[in-house]
Amino acid sequence: MKSKTYLAVATLFFALILNSCTTSTERRIIDPSEDVKGQVRAVLTDAPEVPPRITNKSNTKVIVELEIIEKQMRLSDGVDYTFWTFGGKVPGKFIRVRHGDLVEFHLHNHPDNMLPHNIDLHAVTGPGGGAEASLIAPGKSAQFSFRALNPGLYVYHCATAPVGMHIANGMYGLILVEPLEGFTPVDHEFYVMQGEFYTSGGYGDPGHQDFDMQKAFDERPDYVVMNGAVGASSGENAMTVQVGETVRLFMGNGGPNLVSSFHAIGEIFDKVYVEGGSLINHDVQTTLIPAGGAAIIEFTCDVPGTLHLVDHSIFRAFNKGALAQIKVIGDENHNVYTGKEKEEVYLPEGAAIQRISQDKEEETGPIVELSLKERMEAGERLYKSNCMACHMDHGRGITGTFPPLVNSDFLQARTDKGIGIILHGLRGEITVNGTKYNNIMPAVSMSDDKVASILTYIHNEFDNGGGLINAADVKAWREK
Numbered sequence: 001m002k003s004k005t006y007l008a009v010a011t012l013f014f015a016l017i018l019n020s021c022t023t024s025t026e027r028r029i030i031d032p033s034e035d036v037k038g039q040v041r042a043v044l045t046d047a048p049e050v051p052p053r054i055t056n057k058s059n060t061k062v063i064v065e066l067e068i069i070e071k072q073m074r075l076s077d078g079v080d081y082t083f084w085t086f087g088g089k090v091p092g093k094f095i096r097v098r099h100g101d102l103v104e105f106h107l108h109n110h111p112d113n114m115l116p117h118n119i120d121l122h123a124v125t126g127p128g129g130g131a132e133a134s135l136i137a138p139g140k141s142a143q144f145s146f147r148a149l150n151p152g153l154y155v156y157h158c159a160t161a162p163v164g165m166h167i168a169n170g171m172y173g174l175i176l177v178e179p180l181e182g183f184t185p186v187d188h189e190f191y192v193m194q195g196e197f198y199t200s201g202g203y204g205d206p207g208h209q210d211f212d213m214q215k216a217f218d219e220r221p222d223y224v225v226m227n228g229a230v231g232a233s234s235g236e237n238a239m240t241v242q243v244g245e246t247v248r249l250f251m252g253n254g255g256p257n258l259v260s261s262f263h264a265i266g267e268i269f270d271k272v273y274v275e276g277g278s279l280i281n282h283d284v285q286t287t288l289i290p291a292g293g294a295a296i297i298e299f300t301c302d303v304p305g306t307l308h309l310v311d312h313s314i315f316r317a318f319n320k321g322a323l324a325q326i327k328v329i330g331d332e333n334h335n336v337y338t339g340k341e342k343e344e345v346y347l348p349e350g351a352a353i354q355r356i357s358q359d360k361e362e363e364t365g366p367i368v369e370l371s372l373k374e375r376m377e378a379g380e381r382l383y384k385s386n387c388m389a390c391h392m393d394h395g396r397g398i399t400g401t402f403p404p405l406v407n408s409d410f411l412q413a414r415t416d417k418g419i420g421i422i423l424h425g426l427r428g429e430i431t432v433n434g435t436k437y438n439n440i441m442p443a444v445s446m447s448d449d450k451v452a453s454i455l456t457y458i459h460n461e462f463d464n465g466g467g468l469i470n471a472a473d474v475k476a477w478r479e480k
């Protein structure tokens, strides 16, 4: 019995020794009584910018000045929200210090604000991560200091009651405690942070939106966004890099409720500092970023194109705003990716050549016209199954990608009432209600009767001047 226990303990002991020998970099322990030399003011940045790399090689006193500002800003096109911010934007300013630094933190609550606030930095060892020491009314400043004892990427947030509401209104950001050995140089470092918004109206409802506490309780956000607003870091605000360049993303999740399944469409993460700590994983497709957590992600952009940074809980990306983009500019590399090499008709064995139309029989029979009411009913069903995937519910489209069908000046200006678009598809640059689109709509193969119903629905339901379109009209255009 005794010798067995001894053996077990000895085995465990050797296992531990072996284990520590195989770990290449030792964990560095900071001695908080160690000297701090000199002082600097921290450079703070708004997403997607990241402060410059730290070149200091000794423990330094770093002074951080952060101002809390409550202000109304854009949440989406035509949608405003009163955000509570660390530094005037969501997410809050990015703070960068070095492992071992002494951080002297100054938090200012702007006199025009309505409410008291504070800050809980996950990088702090101390009560409430600084929250207790930093609680201040509007027009006041608080100061406290902490030693950056652990390296890593940390979330900070407001922790004033009701805490969930302060976070839901945008009070979060990232603080990086850079390891002593620093990071390997890369061409670009970017700051991206996800967070949800719970609004009184639904997604896209115009005007000023209030915070909805019930939706927050139920964890049912209307918006899930990257960098504080729909489109904040996509489209014309996308980050840009050149082919062959390396990227390090500092990716955080402010929550308040949802976990992010973070993924880049069209890229593989070469390296992930899991949960923002010291453990490095390689060759990752999707990495989990908890609410109140972060990850450091590195990759090389080998081919040109647009990388879509998404929460792969995918309805959030396509329907609630959880999308940021990196445009990779430069020459193709066909050794890595060819693009479409060819497209040809696919004929399974035994299949006869088919017409493109799905509705052959219907078309050969005599034309039976429907009433406006019948066309509207059929049109609604057909719209949902054939058009909504791109043009979205209620025809509201996706700005810059799929044009809206609601009160579309482009559609209303067409003499064919849109018949040609459905029969033949559409490509090339067009302008719809002042916004440019340059994308491809595939031709939709369906019977004259169905085309007539869909278009009748779109002209009436989506405010395009109404009217009844008959199957005979479609047939006439098809034969032109």
Ligand code: HEC
Binding pocket: 383, 386, 387, 388, 389, 390, 391, 401, 402, 403, 404, 405, 408, 410, 411, 418, 421, 422, 426, 427, 428, 429, 430, 432, 437, 438, 439, 440, 441, 442, 444, 454, 455, 458
């Ligand atoms: C695969 C995505 C997709 C589907 C499905 C689709 N469209 Fe489109 N549609 C587009 C794109 C993209 C454009 C803009 C093309 C361009 O940039 O030239 C467009 C343009 C249009 C336009 C002209 C622009 C405007 O906003 O008025 C109309 C009308 C239209 N589509 C109607 C429909 C209807 C009706 C259906 C269903 C039968 C449909 N589309 C299905 C992608 C799609």
Ligand SMILES: [Cu+2]
Binding pocket: 084, 116, 117, 118, 158, 159, 160, 166, 171
């Ligand atoms: Cu607050």
